Amino acid sequence: MVRIPEVKLSSGGKPMPRIGVGTAVFPFASSEAMRATILRSIELGYRHFDTAAIYQSEEPLGAAIADALRAGAIRSRDELFITSKLWCSDAHPHLLEYLDLYLVHWPVSTRPGKYELPPAKEDLLPIDMSAVWRAMEECHALGLTRSIGVSNFSSKKLETLLSIAKIPPAVNQGNKVEVNPLWQQQKLREFCVAKGIQVCAYSPLGAKGTHWGQNWVMDCGVLEDIAAAKGKTLAQICLRWVYEQGDCVLVKSFNEERMVENLDILDWELSEEEKHEIGQIPQRKGFPGLDFVSDDAPYKSTAELSSSSSSMARMPEVRLSSGGKPMPRIGMGTAVFPFASSEAMRAAILRSIELGYRHFDTAALYQSEEPLGAAIADALRAGAIRSRDELFITSKLWCSDAHPHLVLPALQKTLRNLQLEYLDLYLVHWPVSTRPGKYVLPPAKEDLLPIDMSAVWRAMEECHALGLTRSIGVSNFSSKKLETLLSIAKIPPAVNQGNKVEVNPLWQQQKLREFCVAKGIQVCAYSPLGAKGTHWGQNWVMDCGVLKDIAAAKGKTLAQICLRWVYEQGDCVLVKSFNEERMVENLDILDWELSEEEKHKIGQIPQRKGFPGLDFVSDDAPYKSTAELWDGEI
Template sequence: MRSYQAMLNNGETLPIIGMGTYSGENDRETTEKAIRAAIKMGYRHFDTAKIYGSELALGNALRRAIHDGLIEREDIHVTSKLWSSDHHDPVDAIQQTLQRLGMEYIDMYLVHWPVALKAWVDYPVPAEEDFEELDMENTWSGMERCLEMGLCKSIGVSNFSSRKIEELINFACVTPVVNQVEMHPMWRQSKLRSICGDYGIHVSAYSPLGGPGNAWGTTAVVDHPIIQSIAHKHNATPAQIALRWGLYQGSSVIVKSFNPRRMKENIGALDLTLDDWDLFEIEKMEERKIMRAEYLINDTTNIHITSKLWSSDHHDPVDALQQTLRRLGMEYIDMYLVHWPVALKAWVDYPIPAEEDFEELDMENTWSGMERCLEMGLCRSIGVSNFSSTKIQHLLDFACVTPVVNQVEMHPMWRQRKLRSICREYGIHVSAYSPLGGPGNAWGTTNVVDHPIIKSIAQKHNATPAQMGYRHFDTAKIYGSEVAVGNALRRAIHDGLVEREDIHITSKLWSSDHHDPVNALQQTLRRLGMEYIDMYLVHWPVALKASVDYPIPAEEDFEELDMENTWSDMERCLEMGLCRSIGVSNFSSTKIQHLLDFACVTPVVNQVEMHPMWRQRKLRSICREYGIHVSAYSPLGGPGNAWGTTNVVDHPIIKSIAHKHNATPAQVALRWGLCQGSSVIAKSFNMGRMKENMGALNLKLDEWDLIDINKMEERKIMRGEWLSNHTTSPYRNIQELWDDEI
């Protein structure tokens, strides 16, 4: 690996394949073992950050490897990052990083995000009230001090756009050596790479495979037909193709895997050669940014200020904008728009001009003045307002800078199809004013919001889940939804829709976390941004190796399950106040009875597949005997899931009962579950269906309905075949997994 180096603009070098060490889903011991294995394979570039929680483990592993003679300190490259709550004092932040790493210096220190948070925010997903104003000039000065003091050898940035790079260059004494950003075959960063190349800034790619295994990640990159086809052609893996593509762009790549087989596979990308045709094919792939970081944006603490050039100021846009800035008390605004394609005499400061107030419009001269505003840093973007398609095209005949926005009237009764098409063609964003039709303005109307079609659609989709009355939210680490659930619930609480004590949050212990449920639940709470959850369940009666962060394990991923130890730790979660209740999921009657042999705390819930075609009589009877509530997942049969089916809601008996009660088949299936004394977990993100599901509470089934449902043939849908095998799993077949209750 030492021969594969990128030269940085300060003369330092960077190994072009790095190991990402984010360990939010792994304990320290697992992380240390993975890093030691990586060192033996040849990895020499290790990427960490304060917010990853991996600095201690990385430092321990590297110091031990140095002590054991596996490597020398000068042979490795350690990168860490300034978290957003530390912008006020980068020197102190890096000194704390060095203490955690047990090192005298690190090789590279990056500004993690161009965002500033309050000093106490040590979690990755901030709330609205956590933001502060970013003074990037002061932050960068602190980063330069870190360099001068010898605390790091290089400084750089992460997640900086082209514009933010150029803004930084305007005041930086030291040019950043690196910009670490999301980059892969489906997000190729052509413009950013070009801008960084102009300034000699090396682009380092995180999530070069699309981030599979992360809550926000996807397998779309490695599963893409073009990547798969090229992999087949070269007898390589899709991951190797994606990594090699990144290296071909002159970038380094940061790959995160603690799986030894994949770690070795990733290194193999260095030996792969792609031809011109491969690269041409990859360029055809649709582009899509995956790490979008919506949680760093909000409508209150992150502000964007737009103002407009009035029609009497066309003769001097620079002076007009300077006056605007004085009135606002600001150094710049985010966007400045030409208000109307009309010129008025200089004294006209009223909105409705007389005939004698007009002047000839010299739009070319006006736009030149707008471009000067941009060059002078008085605004960050320029655009127009109230421009027709023809006027947009005329402007583009002479403009050096294309307007970023055309702000126009647009609403359901004035849909601007042609204008939107023209603007889209030139990359101009259309911003809609009067999207409700301008009610309350002298010229406005209520015709839009009063239109029968609008009112009908509003009635159909009239509420958010919280407003509809949902109060029980079911998530799990492996679902990848904990961050989104936390964001939505915290915002609902902030907006006064609900109180925290009114909602019930369930999450689950993933099978690779049986060794440390307390740590796993603490990670879940960080992702949710909550102090506790209401219920924590053991997801499956299966133990997997700590590195397994995907739902379908390979044979080599299984470990022996020590359920007594797992449950003891679940009870500790309860004692520590991290959750209010503990339970299980996917446990058969036999496994429930085995658990009760040693449990000090009886599980409150067993969450299992249950619906009219899998009625769970025996299990419900056993659970009832021990006071364990049965909660039904897939109460409609799981339509929409890869393993699901529409057989339940399409069954003639269910459809007949639905017709009889003027209800939907889904409502009948849900009501059947409720009639058994179970709670039901219904999954839909469709507002109409979500409301429909709630309607099951108002439905009554009679005795004949229940008798007819009991006549339906039974078939388990979620069979879990991937959790059984003849070699490494404790269950040789699905009969053993479910103890013949299948």
């Protein structure tokens, strides 16, 4: 029989076997088949079983334990480690019962008496976590459970609980602790390790077959390749990866062959190369938690449920000179190079809305207008936003449409792509025209044409007058080009964004930013992390030793140091990551500051511009050199 390694919990009690059997079958139901399967799993060597009041699996688990004792598969109930969970309808301080480990299932209360998922929105109630935890501690004191813990708690909620608990939670488990190669949860897991809280990984294979699960894990090409090379199943690769993180892992299969396979992860290892490959997999969370959010509930958004710093109540905004809606100071960029539209982009944008992002930047060139529009429609249907008016949407006029007669048709096409009636901000993408009909970067040199900026800007002003965009602005304009535009504009540009406005600690752009501030033009910083991964980007920012040292000293990521620095300049900042953990990190820059010494160190970093603009210069083009394109400003 396989001997499963164990881990000691902070609260003492029996050690927890590091591989356990989950008993949730969706839709939740009790059955004789479940009872027989649990008995067989005990015979195969499983000793850790996870149940919950809502799963309706407590009775068949209890019956299977009795069967195992009668059959001699175990000599005593003490050989088993049994976890159950307090459902939300019992998450009130007067309604608790008894185990090895008892968990608060969600940081949510619902009206007593109902065991259902999803709960009715009208049944969602605030949880008195302090009083509920005191009742959990009382259960521990009475000997009804050897350890107590939580499930689906974010780092912030754990921190709050630790500040009031006499007995700290021994375990964090559940959907928030969904851990698999496609949702690796490094930040949460590091927090738990530091606080002595054992992570018990839920959904190691993606919870396929539930209403909240998906197939992303089991369809992952990287995992398929590693499995084939090692002669293992994809599931075994996932389980071994979770196991090597130091987590306990809950498996759920009532198929005996897979029960045996799920235990066969203990006598082999993933290589460093394989772990590196898994570490590079794009991250996608399977269960956002929408079942527990509502406009009338304690949690109005999944950002609040996750205690992310992305609560929109805390998202600063800036008023633009042209009026209209204030612009949120952190926005989500949607340019992925090579430019392409995808379902993954649509899903990532929807998730970013759920996390609290409200400012989105797209462009005709990026091919991201359609997935952005679809994601907005998804968010409205899901209740993540109540109205399109909650969002700030920017798009851009590409060079091939930078002709006076094409500006209005181009904006109308953009609005159709986005399924919107108006934009919040429309920008001239470059101070360049190209032959109509081509949306390519770099453009062919023979297609570069002079731009009639005066006529193009009049067409932009007409779009504003028609109500098709609330504000207008530019992108990639030097101070000199802005000065020329201001001399002819009836409506001055509200924003300057783009590669010319590449702003990061290695290209600080003080002169341009001072000019824009003096003229009432809001800077929207592009490439705050250096645009690594594009043909014009570089690694200089992310490899900068000064930034690495500051990040280490502050306990922040290097990216957060860059974003906070840009934010402290007064700029709006566009971030671009479809990795959920980084989406959350990119919002976590608002409640701390750089010291004067740190800002001084950043101010001394040698300056290097990442994108010189060679795509738009040619001996036969309007701009013969980058000096002409940027008017000698770089």
